[in-house]
Amino acid sequence: MEKRWVYSQEASAEVVERLSESLKISPTLASILCQRGICTFEEAKHFFRPSLSDLHDPFLMKGMDKAVDRLNKALHKSEKILVYGDYDVDGTTSVALMYGFLRNYTHQIDFYIPDRYKEGYGVSQQGIDWAAENNFKLIISLDCGIKSADKVASAKEKGIDFIICDHHLPDDDVPQAVAVLDPKQVDCPYPYKELSGCGVGFKLAQAFCIQNDIDQEEAFKMLDLLVVSIAADIVPITGENRILAHFGLRHLNGPQPMRPGLEALKELAAINYEMDITSIVFGFAPRINAAGRMGDAKNSVRMLLAQTKDEAFKMAAIINESNKERRTKDSNITKEALQMIEEDDFLRSANSTVLFKETWHKGVIGIVASRCIEKYYRPTIILTQSNGVASGSARSVHGFNVHDAIESCADLLDQFGGHMYAAGLTLPVENVQAFRERFEEIVASTITAEQKIPQIQIDGKIELKQITRNFYNIIRQMEPFGPGNMGPVFESECVYDTGSVRIVGDTHLKLRLTQDGFHTIDAIGFGLSDYYKAISKGIPFNVCYTVEENIYRGVISLQLRIKDIRVK
Template identity: 60%
Template sequence: MIDKRWIQIPELPSDQLEVARELAEALKVNPFLATLLVQRGIKDFEQSRNFFRPDLTHLHDPYLMQDMDIAVERLSKAISNGEKILVYGDYDVDGTTSVTLFYGFLRKMYDNLDYYIPDRYNEGYGVSWQSIDFAQENGFSLIVTLDCGIKSVDKVTEANKRGIDFIICDHHRPGDELPPAVAVLDPKREDCLYPYKELTGCGVGFKLLQAFCIQHDIPQESLFEYLDLLVVSIAADIVPITGENRILAYYGLQRLNAAPRVGMKALIDIAGIKGVLDITNVVFGLGPRINAAGRIKHAKEAVRLLLSEVEQEAVDFAYEINQHNSDRRTFDSSITEEALAMIESDNWLTEARSTVLYKQSWHKGVIGIVASRCIEKYHRPTIILTESHGKAAGSARSVPGFDVYEAIEECAELLEQFGGHTFAAGLTMPIENIEAFRAKFDQIVRSRILPDQLIPMINIDLELELSAVTAKFYNILRQMGPFGPGNMTPVFESKEVSLAGQPTIMKEKHIKFDVKQNGSPIFTAIGFGMSQYYPELIKGKTFSICYNLEENNFRDKKTLQLFLKDIKFN
């Protein structure tokens, strides 16, 4: 296991400590909880109420988004004129949930429409030439893109010549030139004054439909029925769960738990998820299965599942998708082993500040996952490449604090295409450019990355006394969710703790033990992949732990336990 840096959030300054004290009194909560709230920008009772009880009435006016009025006008005109509309989405979770939401909502009032998702391998990311041919051949005069299109200048230009209009709904960074679409909805446009910039592609599509509902006096409650799809996009796309995303995720989880659509329910069942779904369940239970359709076969299968209204049909679709996910895991595991072996057998790669690997036969559908797996072992920016249509196509992943998109952009002269975010990107280059790209990319990373960024870190919210942990404490803590980027599950540190019994090693790699601190109640702690700490633990010395609090429900008996992130010995 790699040593980790424990980064403690600085103690609140004296004026903020006073705010925390007043907040603890106003809310009648533990001072530790009040401190957590102040750290998250919650300073008074009113802000606390909005934080603990998000309200759909607090969603922003969709017409604040640049081009929204034009987009609604064009969509309305297409419907009133009976034009054929093509709903176009990317092949990942955000794209497939976007298409399901947009197409699923519109088809209840208009039937002259269809949806299109490009083939990951034959068409690639974004608007494809094949899709424009398809639209022209089948008489579509309006294409609404979701989670893609912001860089498809040449494709949209060509479509316009063929009499096909575009409305683009995207959330990725625009390039220097916007596509010549009728409307370009993207809160990251420099000229867009929309107050919240971190919507998913599905979120931008939702805002267009929200504006459409306002324009046509359609009750928005009929649109809110689709929030179970939107929360899946928010969770899987790893966007901040703050502001508007927090409101949408909060109500999306409520719907996902209380009344999921037929296809989603089938997916939840086949994933074996028990109890209440949270963001973590969605990220690790639902997201990979939805993604697997596009990685292994075709993402249309995921849309068919999510649109399904017949239970047995949905169960059958879910079974197929689950099988794709099993295949994906097999590819993922074998390619990761190969990739790690390549690094370990090459001195240059071992000493580099980045990882760039290529193998012609690697499955394109899992290279992003493999990049993430490599980062778990070698904590540094990583790009995994494979052959696709005679080119090297790759996925990039980064480490906290390092903008991999900007580093790739510096190598643009060696690339044919690239796009993405700060921490994840995609790129294509001639195969003969790989070595030059590897050298230049590593040079850029080496010149910019800080030594600390090459060491995994654990951000600790608060030093906590175990005696403060009670059922009431946990109940309030749980209500601070949904947790995710921008509002992460709190990580606590407890110092000078000691064993209360003999540790147990489980499945040769995990550890479980009881722990106490200065006469506190005894808590069970579980550390996955931490069996190597056993020899040090049994020496009987005190130690420090950092952990999340979680509730264990075993045989209908609920107990609080500590989910360990790391252990440090004094």
């Protein structure tokens, strides 16, 4: 698939030179820091040396004082507290964090995760009723609740108070809870707006420690769960999130024993190296998510809260089986979906993809939508039948607002919600064809030619001889990488293979590159075997890549992970 190379805006030469001299690093690396908003020595100091002392005061968050007061009241009166969370990774880690923290101070506590299919997303009436039947007086909702004004009102009628910890955009109708903690409230002065749901819950735990003269280390012990949430929920790894992720990863990779549940996940995912954001995203997140997609999300919480290795591995084995089932259904439905596109002349040339099959498993349709975008790069909606209606997940491409496009079809829908790049919707089955046609019309009239081509953001052009161990070590200090702080991508021009190019694993390229005939470096290009013929002829080409370490038979060396190739 053709890719568009987009170059990051260069910073002022004067600013780059000043930063380069003050940090004693190359102008290339100084430029990359400036692109990330780090333009002074002091800013670089905080960036390269994250500190928990740089975390914001949790009481800056609107409602925090009320939340802590209500929590203290519940603990002092031995009221029953219900920790309520969503069924995805952010929700389950949030529940595990809050429940695990509060069980040190009360035994009158339980947790609740709604059934994905019977109750749906967010606070459910079934959950409220269950809490009332079991005499809970306080519900702490995490990663949900900001859009549940009616449910919070229902709970109040039943004598149950709510503390909401959420990070989604509020509606105009903010729930009348005892406290609403959400930095995205328009009148919330909290300086950092991009916390995950679990991050908001952590700030409540931190505030509780401060108010009650408890060592904040009791809250910091939960950072291993928080970094899993940050990685899986794809929130920006900037500002406070970057500090929290840094120390969460240090917890996961440190000398102290790992939480039994995460240790079990690490073993099942065969992660035998230092963990980073990527290993959480691909190793931990799918397994934690699979419990809610294929069965009972409470199993994820039970695993994360397990206090013994035996208990943790027992729950992890159940979750791993759910993940195997998820992968099978994901693979089978993706094949069906791609075949439907390939066999339909209209769908092949369309500007969007809308597919419906009543038997597809609802738990994986979002994943299938993302898989389809990998092959056909355009806004995609995958629909299945659930509870008598068509229910779907939408995914989008860079720069295109799929939520707005869906909103333009609102008269055909029962309900919808989401954001620019991902959304959910339900509609009558008989409206599917009309929706498909309308959605295609809207996308065709609003999407640009550039938005239909996947882009690669390139941070700078360098020569291969610049890639030294010291150069790589400075890049490593820019971690953790993720949205808002992606691993630097470089371009090198007029490189060629030294004669070792070969195809590995059917579709991948293994090369040894040089520019000047003297400095050489190994490279791997996944899915780039189509370039083998041209490269094997010694034709020079441009390449964009990230720099990484490769460990082979105990030998550590630098290599390039090629993202794309342009033959001259």
